[in-house]
Amino acid sequence: MLLKITSKGNSASNLGFLLHKHPDRYQIEQLPYGAVHMLYPEVSEEHCSFAMHIEINSVHLARTTKENYNASFKLGHYVNDRSYVASSFLTTAISKFLGSALNGKCNKRPELVDEKLSLEIEVAAVKSRKGKSQIIDFFEPLGYTIDVEEEQLDASNPGWGSSPYFNVKLQHNEIILKGALTHLYVLLPVLDNNKHYYVSEDEVQKLLDKGGEWLKDHPAKELITKKYLKFKKSYTRLALDQLIGETDEIIPIETEEKISLHQIRLETVAEELKKLDIKTVVDLGCGEGKLLKLLLKEKQFEKVLGMDISYRSLEIAKKRLYWDRMSEYQKNKIDLIHGSLNYKDDRIAGFEGASLVEVIEHLDEPRLQALEKVVFKYAKPKNVIITTPNKEYNVLFEGMSVGQMRHSDHRFEWTRKEFETWGDRIAETFDYEVSYKPLGEVDKKYGGASQMAIFKTKKNE
Numbered sequence: 001m002l003l004k005i006t007s008k009g010n011s012a013s014n015l016g017f018l019l020h021k022h023p024d025r026y027q028i029e030q031l032p033y034g035a036v037h038m039l040y041p042e043v044s045e046e047h048c049s050f051a052m053h054i055e056i057n058s059v060h061l062a063r064t065t066k067e068n069y070n071a072s073f074k075l076g077h078y079v080n081d082r083s084y085v086a087s088s089f090l091t092t093a094i095s096k097f098l099g100s101a102l103n104g105k106c107n108k109r110p111e112l113v114d115e116k117l118s119l120e121i122e123v124a125a126v127k128s129r130k131g132k133s134q135i136i137d138f139f140e141p142l143g144y145t146i147d148v149e150e151e152q153l154d155a156s157n158p159g160w161g162s163s164p165y166f167n168v169k170l171q172h173n174e175i176i177l178k179g180a181l182t183h184l185y186v187l188l189p190v191l192d193n194n195k196h197y198y199v200s201e202d203e204v205q206k207l208l209d210k211g212g213e214w215l216k217d218h219p220a221k222e223l224i225t226k227k228y229l230k231f232k233k234s235y236t237r238l239a240l241d242q243l244i245g246e247t248d249e250i251i252p253i254e255t256e257e258k259i260s261l262h263q264i265r266l267e268t269v270a271e272e273l274k275k276l277d278i279k280t281v282v283d284l285g286c287g288e289g290k291l292l293k294l295l296l297k298e299k300q301f302e303k304v305l306g307m308d309i310s311y312r313s314l315e316i317a318k319k320r321l322y323w324d325r326m327s328e329y330q331k332n333k334i335d336l337i338h339g340s341l342n343y344k345d346d347r348i349a350g351f352e353g354a355s356l357v358e359v360i361e362h363l364d365e366p367r368l369q370a371l372e373k374v375v376f377k378y379a380k381p382k383n384v385i386i387t388t389p390n391k392e393y394n395v396l397f398e399g400m401s402v403g404q405m406r407h408s409d410h411r412f413e414w415t416r417k418e419f420e421t422w423g424d425r426i427a428e429t430f431d432y433e434v435s436y437k438p439l440g441e442v443d444k445k446y447g448g449a450s451q452m453a454i455f456k457t458k459k460n461e
């Protein structure tokens with residue numbers, strides 16, 4: 001983790017006063033997560049560079065990090081990018097050791113604080129899953145000239161392509177040091193999309209303190225605010241309220257874990273099924289019976305069937321539904337069957353409604369083609385609701401890297417366009433009408449966290 005700040009031009013060495021760090025001194029400080037080295041690699045009247053390097057203690061990191069970087073990669077605690085990416089570790093060190101400069105204080109030479117400098121700032125390994133463009137989108141409106149060098153995933157294997165890490169050089173000819181440090185303080189963790197500490201309400205004040213002066217005019221203020229506050233809805237509102245005084249058009253979003261996107265998905269599907277005014281439903285790929293539990297509560301449904309290929313999931317479903325303690329009325333209403341969506345099965349035929357909640361993405365292509373026929377040609381429910389993740393939304397989830405899927409068992413994840421192309425073909429082939437809706441929180445640009453297609457047979461008598 002490396003930050004280098006160079007002041008150029010007359011009295012460049014005033015940087016030493018502003019940073020409260022003597023140019024002749026090599027300082028090492030300890031933070032719980034590692035050692036912070038601070039030194040001046042170059043000092044002259046015209047050119048003065050200050051460098052901060054953080055040597056992360058990876059053992060401490062592995063022991064204390066609760067976050068699971070990737071559920072499908074169990075070594076994630078040990079093998080991750082935290083020790084080199086410009087992250088909240090760096091901004092915490094800035095706040096701790098360059099705090100006066102960050103807050104615009106300089107006791108010895110107070111007149112320097114507002115002096116505009118010609119600064120060059122180099123930051124190694126800035127992480128941006130959205131690529132180079134997001135770095136430019138964030139820094140350019142603040143008046144920087146930006147030079148971004150893309151890092152290959154592995155220089156000896158160019159075929160592996162580029163990484164989400166960039167070496168960034170920012171140049172500004174008229175900027176006060178405090179301004180530049182606050183830009184880094186806010187934007188580096190936002191680009192990284194990860195903070196090493198819990199984001200509490202204090203973060204709102206921090207954002208307003210550090211970003212208050214420039215964020216309100218920034219074209220990406222909403223995205224920056226949301227990401228800085230880890231998509232916490234109430235904090236985002238609070239911050240934007242104070243920054244711009246109105247939040248009407250903001251549609252806040254949270255991460256999959258926090259608002260239990262899955263719960264929203266299930267409740268929405270149950271609502272949609274109810275709206276269809278149908279009495280019989282089959283939940284295909286019912287898993288542990290979460291949707292069945294909701295459906296069972298509804299008087300409207302007289303027959304509810306769950307089917308899954310996983311026997312173990314069905315056993316869990318039975319426990320969740322308190323199978324052994326069910327009333328006669330409920331027992332008559334519900335059934336669970338072990339079966340596969342790859343084979344024609346008369347037991348799932350003749351239902352008025354069918355749901356497949358986050359199922360299709362678990363099947364690879366040839367099996368998906370079999371499923372299409374099994375559901376739409378043979379079982380032929382009058383209404384079918386299918387949900388699947390919206391791949392476009394993944395960029396907004398914490399801790400997900402480029403190309404990573406939400407679940408290790410997913411064979412694919414589709415954009416809205418891909419899902420709709422698939423759905424339109426299904427509707428056309430099997431004589432259904434189809435409409436699409438976003439599921440969960442909706443982002444203006446990336447759409448819903450998940451997506452839903454509602455098919456109705458045209459011969460709905």
Ligand code: SAH
Binds near residue numbers: 286287290307308
């Ligand atoms: N619908 C449930 C479970 C989703 S997980 C819910 O929303 O909670 C996907 C489920 O699809 C798993 O339970 C898995 O066992 C099931 N599944 C995967 N392939 C299947 C197939 N070919 N036939 C039937 N079920 C299948």
